[in-house]
Amino acid sequence: MNFPLFRAAALALIVGAAPALAQDKILNVSYDVARELFDALNPKFAESWKTQSGRDVTIDQSHGGSSRQARAILEGLPADVVTFNQETDIDVLVEGGLVDPEWRQAFPNGASPFYSLPAFLVRKGNPKGITDWDDLARDDVQPVFPNPKTSGNARYTYLAAYAYALEKNNGDDAAAQEFVKKLLGNVPVFDTGGRAATQTFAERNIGDVLVTFEAETGGIAAQYADQGFERVTPSLSLFAAFPVAVVAQNAEKNGSTEVSTAYLNWLYTPEAQDIIAQHHYRLTNEEIAAKYAAELPEVKLVTVDEVFGGWDKVREEHLAEGAILDTVFVNQ
Numbered sequence: 001m002n003f004p005l006f007r008a009a010a011l012a013l014i015v016g017a018a019p020a021l022a023q024d025k026i027l028n029v030s031y032d033v034a035r036e037l038f039d040a041l042n043p044k045f046a047e048s049w050k051t052q053s054g055r056d057v058t059i060d061q062s063h064g065g066s067s068r069q070a071r072a073i074l075e076g077l078p079a080d081v082v083t084f085n086q087e088t089d090i091d092v093l094v095e096g097g098l099v100d101p102e103w104r105q106a107f108p109n110g111a112s113p114f115y116s117l118p119a120f121l122v123r124k125g126n127p128k129g130i131t132d133w134d135d136l137a138r139d140d141v142q143p144v145f146p147n148p149k150t151s152g153n154a155r156y157t158y159l160a161a162y163a164y165a166l167e168k169n170n171g172d173d174a175a176a177q178e179f180v181k182k183l184l185g186n187v188p189v190f191d192t193g194g195r196a197a198t199q200t201f202a203e204r205n206i207g208d209v210l211v212t213f214e215a216e217t218g219g220i221a222a223q224y225a226d227q228g229f230e231r232v233t234p235s236l237s238l239f240a241a242f243p244v245a246v247v248a249q250n251a252e253k254n255g256s257t258e259v260s261t262a263y264l265n266w267l268y269t270p271e272a273q274d275i276i277a278q279h280h281y282r283l284t285n286e287e288i289a290a291k292y293a294a295e296l297p298e299v300k301l302v303t304v305d306e307v308f309g310g311w312d313k314v315r316e317e318h319l320a321e322g323a324i325l326d327t328v329f330v331n332q
Helices: 003-017 037-052 064-076 087-095 150-166 173-185 192-203 213-224 248-254 259-267 270-278 285-291 306-307 313-320 324-328
Strands: 024-031 058-066 079-082 118-121 209-213 229-232 235-239 245-246 300-302
Touching: 003 213, 003 245, 003 306, 024 037, 024 064, 024 248, 024 259, 037 058, 037 118, 037 270, 058 064, 064 087, 064 150, 079 087, 079 259, 079 306, 087 285, 087 313, 118 213, 118 259, 118 313, 150 173, 150 192, 150 209, 150 313, 173 300, 192 209, 192 213, 192 313, 209 213, 213 229, 248 259, 306 313
Parallel strands: 024 058, 024 079, 235 300
Antiparallel strands: 079 245, 118 209, 118 229
């Protein structure tokens, strides 16, 4: 046998069978109700990245309750980027050494490309006449939202209701606690995330009002158009940032830092912002926001900093074991 020729032939077979050079790949770990938004965004970013870099990119998604997602990353879920609905869940990753402590300065608007607020979705004709947070504490009303211990979505609901009660009761903290205790006590079932709560309300026909992000109420109303759900914006609600960050330790290990950073920066582009607005989120891009202003009613928005003194105080005074949430959460 002519061994040099044999080796050359074998080498040709190996080279011919080798896969093409690996394309870029990232894992975006996100909150529970963001599936449709990123299903729309990801193909457009892939086109933009191909034009910019000449490389293809695959974007994998993982969705769940924001706090549960953060814990999963700490336990090894190899996220390259996170697109969460609560800042504290990114701060947990900072404490775990996975995200840069200066993550808020890495992207515009405090690293929040869009925002929303807790709002209501009621059944056709609004038979219970639900217009504001007071109605959710009535004996004849069952609100539906997920567990505030596992869901960033529900945590905003809890804090928005608390902020409303503080304003109504001239800052009386005891009265606010009694109000949210009654409201939480009216919830028939606490799911772990926003998607499950939506199914409880829309598919299992449980409850009178679904409380979720305003952006999600628009998507649900469209998805279940045959049921005639109606969107209701309360008089006061809580500004809900949707923060993003590169999971630096994972991205460096995966060789994805460049594309991960580009992905999050792209969310601020006019192309991405227009897609985001179509999914009923509010924008800081004034030009694009103006195109969609008619469908987003005015609402008095307060912030966590204004009402509660910031997320660190919220974690200490409301969310820590034995803190206020534990004392008012009667359906644990």
